[in-house]
Amino acid sequence: MGKTGLKLIDENGIRIDGRKPDQLRPISMDVGVLKNAQGSALVSYGKTTVLAAVYGPREALPRHMTLPDRAILRVRYHMAPFSTTERKSPAPTRREVELSKVIRESLEASVFTELYPRTTIDIFIEVLQADGGTRTTSLTAASMALADAGIPMKDLIAGVAVGKVNGKLVLDINEAEDSGGEADMPVAMMPNLGKIVLLQLNGTLTRDEFKEAMKMSIKAIKEIYLIQKQTLRDKYAKMTEEEKEE
Ligand code: ADP
Numbered sequence: 139m140g141k142t143g144l145k146l147i148d149e150n151g152i153r154i155d156g157r158k159p160d161q162l163r164p165i166s167m168d169v170g171v172l173k174n175a176q177g178s179a180l181v182s183y184g185k186t187t188v189l190a191a192v193y194g195p196r197e198a199l200p201r202h203m204t205l206p207d208r209a210i211l212r213v214r215y216h217m218a219p220f221s222t223t224e225r226k227s228p229a230p231t232r233r234e235v236e237l238s239k240v241i242r243e244s245l246e247a248s249v250f251t252e253l254y255p256r257t258t259i260d261i262f263i264e265v266l267q268a269d270g271g272t273r274t275t276s277l278t279a280a281s282m283a284l285a286d287a288g289i290p291m292k293d294l295i296a297g298v299a300v301g302k303v304n305g306k307l308v309l310d311i312n313e314a315e316d317s318g319g320e321a322d323m324p325v326a327m328m329p330n331l332g333k334i335v336l337l338q339l340n341g342t343l344t345r346d347e348f349k350e351a352m353k354m355s356i357k358a359i360k361e362i363y364l365i366q367k368q369t370l371r372d373k374y375a376k377m378t379e380e381e382k383e384e
Contacts, residue, residue: 139257141381144314144318145304146303146304146305146314146318146319147159147306147308153186153315154315154338157308159306159308159310160307160310161287161369162358163183163185163186163312164182165181165183165365165366166372167278167279167282167375169183169282169286170373175283176192176194176286176287176288177191177192177284177285177286177287178191179279179282179286180279181278181279182275182370183217183278184269185267186268186275186312187272188265188278189262189263189266189325190261191271191283192260192280192284192289193255193262194209194259194260195209195254195257195259196257196258196260197258198210198256200258203258204247204255204257206255206258209251209253209256209259209321210257210308211246211258211259213238213239214230214260214261215240215265215273218265219369221267221350222268233373240273241261241273241276241280244313244335245261245281247328247333247335248281248293250289250290251292253290259279259284261283264341268283268313269311270299270311270315271310271311273324274297274324277296277297277335277336277355278296278326279294280364281366282369286370286373292328294328294330295326295327295328296326296329296359296362297324297336297359297362298310298326298362299316299323300312300345300351300356301321301322301324302320303319304319305320310358319341321339321341321343322339323341324336325351325352325356329359329363
């Protein structure tokens with residue numbers, strides 16, 4: 139049983155949405171979905187759907203906020219009022235302010251900000267539908283939007299959350315597993331460099347569970363990374379085709 143007493147995994151090890159413990163939700167991705175943003179991406183992990191848009195690097199106002207040796211990243215993570223089952227107030231909550239900061243710090247690890255002194259790069263993240271794992275989906279989407287904007291990065295970032303439900307580790311948790319489970323561990327990394335850029339843990343795991351959860355998340359992140367790269371490649375192949383036709 140989870141902390142709420144709910145049965146979240148059956149005797150055959152199948153989860154409430156029919157997945158096996160180490161199975162990701164269906165993932166879909168697209169880039170360049172907004173004409174007026176420099177870069178954009180739409181990413182879904184199951185029902186969790188996030189839109190990310192990048193503006194910049196551009197001259198920052200107020201000017202005193204800029205830095206002489208690098209660009210600053212500004213991130214706004216926001217959940218749309220219609221993204222949750224009960225209407226969410228459009229005003230930013232403490233959770234959204236905190237997540238904006240956490241996501242910004244993770245993205246800062248990947249961007250070559252020193253290439254654009256005295257500028258800002260604005261990243262707007264809009265959660266269109268929330269069903270668990272929005273911060274990790276947001277990081278996957280924001281990183282692709284930065285790539286779509288042509289901003290040089292050390293590597294892409296991909297993320298996923300591992301949880302513990304009814305005493306068992308499960309990959310890519312949905313909201314029911316997040317709220318009814320014993321632990322929730324979002325992880326994001328630069329897969330090619332093998333660097334972790336986000337690691338949080340809500341709840342408790344034993345040392346062995348933690349090791350296993352890390353292994354599960356790294357394997358999944360590498361799978362997500364392949365889809366990211368393929369999506370970006372397909373987009374640019376299509377663009378080149380269109381240019382040839384013009
Ligand atoms: P994450 O989305 O990264 O897992 P949390 O653990 O804080 O972050 O949230 C878990 C899930 O709870 C979210 O994905 C979302 O489905 C739901 N949730 C969060 N905030 C709200 C809210 N204000 N109203 C309704 N549901 C929410």
